[in-house]
Amino acid sequence: MSSKKRSARTRQREVFLAGLYGADMGDMDDVFTHEERRRDRMDERREAALRHKACASKRRYGSRMQAESAITACAEHGTTGLRCYRCTYCHGWHLTSHGPVNIP
Numbered sequence: 224m225s226s227k228k229r230s231a232r233t234r235q236r237e238v239f240l241a242g243l244y245g246a247d248m249g250d251m252d253d254v255f256t257h258e259e260r261r262r263d264r265m266d267e268r269r270e271a272a273l274r275h276k277a278c279a280s281k282r283r284y285g286s287r288m289q290a291e292s293a294i295t296a297c298a299e300h301g302t303t304g305l306r307c308y309r310c311t312y313c314h315g316w317h318l319t320s321h322g323p324v325n326i327p
């Protein structure tokens with residue numbers, strides 16, 4: 224049992240070391256390109272998360288008036304502190320309870 228565990232740990236260590244030293248450090252261009260691509264992928268993911276949070280996960284209103292009347296309705300039901308903003312993704316209007324929003 225314990226020998227099985229040990230070999231799994233050894234394998235993990237080998238994978239870890241290969242990650243550290245296995246990369247071809249002689250060709251830094253490749254390293255930078257790789258890093259750039261990795262960053263692009265992260266930006267895409269962050270962008271998608273932002274979009275989801277700011278747009279896709281929210282109710283969309285077709286106009287500022289509709290959004291503001293929704294805010295009024297929410298206030299009547301006890302939810303205050305809402306504001307609306309023009310969405311840069313779908314160009315509709317969304318509500319938020321979070322701090323100041325940059326309205327373009």
Ligand SMILES: [Zn+2]
Pocket residue numbers: 277278279283310311312313314315317
């Ligand atoms: Zn939107």
